[in-house]
Amino acid sequence: MHRSMRSFPLALALTLSCAAVFAQEAANFTALTACRIDSERVLLRATFDxxxxxxxxxxxxxxxxxxIVSVHLPTVNTAQxxxxxxxxVQTEQVIEAGELIANLDVTVGDPENNQIVHGEVEVEEGNGDCLVSLG
Structure with a gap:
C-alpha cells in the first residue's frame, strides 16, 4: 500500500472530528412568546443568553x-x-403577521449571521392584552 493511502483513514478521522467540534447546534431561547395584537400584527418577546x-x-x-412564518433576529456588537x-439579551418587537399565521419559527443570528439561537412558538390570541406591559 502506498504511504499516502495509509494516512488517508487518519486524515479522514481527524477531519470528521474537527468538523464535529465546529458544528454546534443553535441554543434554545430562555423565553419566547408571541401574542396577537390585532389581525395583522404580533408582539414577539424573546430572551436568550x-x-x-x-x-x-x-x-x-x-x-x-x-x-408558519420564519423570523430572523440579527444582532450587532455595540462595542469593539x-x-x-x-x-x-431581550427583545420585544411588533411584527407583521396576518391572521392566518399561527406559529413563528424564530432564529437569532450573530453579527457574522451564524445561527446562534432557534425556537418555535405558537401565536397566542391576545386581543390587545399584549400591550399592557409595553407601557
Whole structure:
C-alpha cells in the first residue's frame, strides 16, 4: 500500500472530528412568546443568553409557509472591545403577521449571521392584552 493511502483513514478521522467540534447546534431561547395584537400584527418577546455587548436589530421576516412564518433576529456588537460575559439579551418587537399565521419559527443570528439561537412558538390570541406591559 502506498504511504499516502495509509494516512488517508487518519486524515479522514481527524477531519470528521474537527468538523464535529465546529458544528454546534443553535441554543434554545430562555423565553419566547408571541401574542396577537390585532389581525395583522404580533408582539414577539424573546430572551436568550448572549454577549454583554450584543444588541438585537429589527426582525426580518420570510414569506409565510402556510400558517408558519420564519423570523430572523440579527444582532450587532455595540462595542469593539467587550467582556466575554454571558448575559440575558431581550427583545420585544411588533411584527407583521396576518391572521392566518399561527406559529413563528424564530432564529437569532450573530453579527457574522451564524445561527446562534432557534425556537418555535405558537401565536397566542391576545386581543390587545399584549400591550399592557409595553407601557
Amino acid at each position: 448572549g454577549g454583554a455587548c450584543q444588541a438585537v436589530e429589527p426582525a426580518q421576516l420570510a414569506e409565510p409557509r402556510g400558517t 472591545m467587550c467582556t466575554m460575559q454571558i448575559v440575558p
